Amino acid sequence: DHELNISAFTARCVASTGATPYGAVLAALAALQGPKHGGSTYQVAAFMRDAQIDARAAVSERLRRGEFIPGFGHTLYPQGDPRGRALLDMIAQQLPSTAVSATARAV
Structure with a gap:
């Protein structure tokens, strides 16, 4: 990778x-x-759990604390991580009408 x-x-x-x-x-x-x-996968899981409740609050709270938003700000991908786009596409295809898909779109 x-x-x-x-x-x-x-x-x-x-x-x-x-x-x-x-x-x-x-x-x-x-x-x-x-x-x-x-270990960042645990942080992503926690973020997605919080974002399912309130995506806007999950993002703003992490930014307020100076934490990163999973999928944004990777030093190797300043224009955006292509792996994230691939994951979002897979979620949309495989889980189109689920809370996971709705949360991914909201974030």
Whole structure:
């Protein structure tokens, strides 16, 4: 997805020490859980849960606290993350009349 991301880099560093494959994978999984990497999925889930109740309030509250809005502001995609567009298209196709689809459109 982004070539040498932090979890892949961590696995390679640990493997280069002669650690077992289990150790390298464990280290990569530990890196993946960080809130700026794979752990961000938990933040997205919490945001979507709040946005289902009130999308405008969910966005404005996060901005007021200085938090990011999932899908916006990725440093590699200043013009917008193409993965987000693909996900929104899939939601519209697979879940057209659901709360998830309505929330995604509202945000």
